[in-house]
Amino acid sequence: MTQVIWIVLAVLVTFSVGYLGYSKYLARFLELDDDNETPAHKYEDGQEYVPSKKPVLLGHHYSSIAGGAPIVGPITAGAVWGWVPALLWIAIGNPLMGSVHDFVSLSGSLRHEGKSIGYIIGEYIGEGGKNMLLWFAFLTIILVVAVFALVVAIVFDAFPQVTTASTVYIVLALLGSVPLPVERAVPARDRRVRRWCVRRRVRGHSTRSRCSRPSARRATPQARSCSRTC
Amino acid sequence: MNPNRAAWVPIIMVYAGIASALPVWVLLQPRDYLSSFLLYAGVGGSLVAVIVGTIFGTAATETGSLVIADSMGAFNGFWGVEGAGLAPLFPLLFITIACGTISGFHSLVSSGTTAKQLNKETDARLIGYGGMLGEGLLAAVALSTLAVAGFADPAGGIGAALPNFATGGGIIFTSLGIPQTFGAPFMALVLVSFLLTSTDTAVRLGRYMMEEIVGLRAGETASGFNVGGGIRSTLGEIGRGRYTNPLVQAIPAYLMVISGEWLTLWALFGGANQLLAALALLTATVWLANWDDNKQLYSTGVPMAIMTTITILGLSWLAFYSNLYQNLIQGGAEGTAAIASSTVQMVLALVLIGLALALVKKGYDNISTVRDRGPASAVEPGDD
Numbered sequence: 001m002t003q004v005i006w007i008v009l010a011v012l013v014t015f016s017v018g019y020l021g022y023s024k025y026l027a028r029f030l031e032l033d034d035d036n037e038t039p040a041h042k043y044e045d046g047q048e049y050v051p052s053k054k055p056v057l058l059g060h061h062y063s064s065i066a067g068g069a070p071i072v073g074p075i076t077a078g079a080v081w082g083w084v085p086a087l088l089w090i091a092i093g094n095p096l097m098g099s100v101h102d103f104v105s106l107s108g109s110l111r112h113e114g115k116s117i118g119y120i121i122g123e124y125i126g127e128g129g130k131n132m133l134l135w136f137a138f139l140t141i142i143l144v145v146a147v148f149a150l151v152v153a154i155v156f157d158a159f160p161q162v163t164t165a166s167t168v169y170i171v172l173a174l175l176g177s178v179p180l181p182v183e184r185a186v187p188a189r190d191r192r193v194r195r196w197c198v199r200r201r202v203r204g205h206s207t208r209s210r211c212s213r214p215s216a217r218r219a220t221p222q223a224r225s226c227s228r229t230c
Numbered sequence: 231m232n233p234n235r236a237a238w239v240p241i242i243m244v245y246a247g248i249a250s251a252l253p254v255w256v257l258l259q260p261r262d263y264l265s266s267f268l269l270y271a272g273v274g275g276s277l278v279a280v281i282v283g284t285i286f287g288t289a290a291t292e293t294g295s296l297v298i299a300d301s302m303g304a305f306n307g308f309w310g311v312e313g314a315g316l317a318p319l320f321p322l323l324f325i326t327i328a329c330g331t332i333s334g335f336h337s338l339v340s341s342g343t344t345a346k347q348l349n350k351e352t353d354a355r356l357i358g359y360g361g362m363l364g365e366g367l368l369a370a371v372a373l374s375t376l377a378v379a380g381f382a383d384p385a386g387g388i389g390a391a392l393p394n395f396a397t398g399g400g401i402i403f404t405s406l407g408i409p410q411t412f413g414a415p416f417m418a419l420v421l422v423s424f425l426l427t428s429t430d431t432a433v434r435l436g437r438y439m440m441e442e443i444v445g446l447r448a449g450e451t452a453s454g455f456n457v458g459g460g461i462r463s464t465l466g467e468i469g470r471g472r473y474t475n476p477l478v479q480a481i482p483a484y485l486m487v488i489s490g491e492w493l494t495l496w497a498l499f500g501g502a503n504q505l506l507a508a509l510a511l512l513t514a515t516v517w518l519a520n521w522d523d524n525k526q527l528y529s530t531g532v533p534m535a536i537m538t539t540i541t542i543l544g545l546s547w548l549a550f551y552s553n554l555y556q557n558l559i560q561g562g563a564e565g566t567a568a569i570a571s572s573t574v575q576m577v578l579a580l581v582l583i584g585l586a587l588a589l590v591k592k593g594y595d596n597i598s599t600v601r602d603r604g605p606a607s608a609v610e611p612g613d614d
Contacts, residue, residue: 068425
């Protein structure tokens with residue numbers, strides 16, 4: 001009988017080779033250099049552009065990317081075609097393609113002032129390309145909503161006790177929002193302003209440049225205080 | 231669809247809509263913080279449990295060690311297990327695994343928030359490359375849970391395999407002395423927390439994208455076209471609105487779910503997500519080509535070409551075979567709801583393919599222009 005540990009070991013081996021070998025080459029190839037100033041330092045604003053320690057940022061990044069999909073996908077594929085082909089695609093495809101994808105997206109953004117891939121492609125192939133990418137991502141998101149709602153429904157149906165636990169969990173999170181020290185330290189009005197600024201940034205203007213434009217400063221009361229707050 | 235599941239779907243969508251409209255600090259931030267502990271406990275705990283169980287034989291199974299269940303096939307053949315419908319391994323396996331191998335959403339996270347917080351450039355190696363390897367590890371853990379629990383019920387549909395993450399996780403945790411009645415619901419909670427987090431984050435991201443798309447349109451109409459402008463700006467308001475936008479997303483989403491066809495919908499999501507990854511790789515390739523004439527384009531270009539091919543073939547199979555032929559022409563879809571479901575899925579797949587091909591064409595044109603004029607433009611100034 002085959003031990004389960006072989007699945008874990010196979011992945012650990014190819015991932016180690018990828019990390020110690022290929023990613024080192026890629027870092028040289030992308031000319032990553034600590035002497036270059038990163039966007040976090042260049043545009044530091046204490047809200048979105050914040051230089052963070054490596055382990056802290058790794059934790060934040062990891063919990064943002066790791067979700068339900070890497071659990072559901074391999075299980076579905078393993079059940080349909082068997083565990084060997086599923087394992088091979090993860091063990092080989094991840095270090096050669098998936099990790100490269102994440103690495104170059106991050107590095108590309110670093111070299112474009114921390115802007116999103118939509119802006120980067122727009123910069124080279126024009127506004128039309130950017131809009132096409134945005135529409136593409138939006139339609140993909142509709143699919144995410146559809147499929148994840150279905151998965152949650154399946155799990156709730158199979159494990160009713162999880163339904164209760166999830167509700168308790170959401171309530172805990174809601175209660176947890178009250179004593180967050182950072183947010184408590186900021187008065188409500190400033191918080192509104194901050195959110196206004198953040199929203200503008202999402203539309204692609206760095207707060208700094210937006211706020212420093214005289215027309216923006218005159219436009220609304222929020223924008224007036226914006227120049228001070230962000 | 232099972233009536234229990236059918237009842238849960240709209241409730242979950244309403245939750246996601248509300249959660250996405252709340253300010254981030256009310257629910258999203260504290261819940262992400264709590265989730266990170268679940269994540270570490272789930273992934274780290276399972277890895278440790280597999281290793282401990284193998285070395286010390288402490289698992290609560292017949293032999294005491296963790297072995298791959300008999301009902302779990304190593305390889306079920308090109309067309310997949312019985313009961314899964316006609317599912318060719320190439321290209322469907324590759325898009326079904328989705329985020330375990332490559333995921334386009336990561337480019338949105340990497341370039342959206344992480345890049346703004348990087349302290350040193352060299353940190354990108356651990357966080358970008360290493361972070362994704364960590365996700366692959368989660369995929370391997372998921373595969374291990376299925377392998378331990380086995381998959382004996384193809385008749386129950388592929389959806390029946392999902393709860394095996396919890397069942398198998400419970401068995402794996404017994405090697406650490408944790409009873410299965412505790413371990414299994416814990417793993418189910420881990421799964422559901424991630425899914426709920428991802429769902430409302432997705433609705434929120436969708437709103438930001440809509441804001442960006444219609445924001446531009448509204449600006450254009452304001453400068454002229456008054457007749458169409460009224461309608462278009464009204465549509466813009468609906469798309470932009472904090473409370474109306476989730477509806478724009480939830481209605482087509484609900485239409486696609488209602489047929490309850492699990493595998494097709496999941497593969498459609500996986501394909502779209504990986505095609506997005508191909509487009510992010512295209513962006514990187516275009517950037518590298520413009521950056522320096524001497525940069526090789528294989529590291530990003532080859533995965534881009536592979537993923538574009540696999541996903542477009544996969545999405546075409548889903549659109550033309552699963553939805554058009556099986557469901558609509560052969561009458562696999564029974565009732566108005568199922569027909570609407572199949573139609574929406576098919577149209578969506580075709581629109582995604584069209585958008586991606588147009589983008590790849592634009593990117594290719596850009597790269598060939600840049601690379602062709604590279605040496606020439608270096609010479610021209612000298613001639614002047």
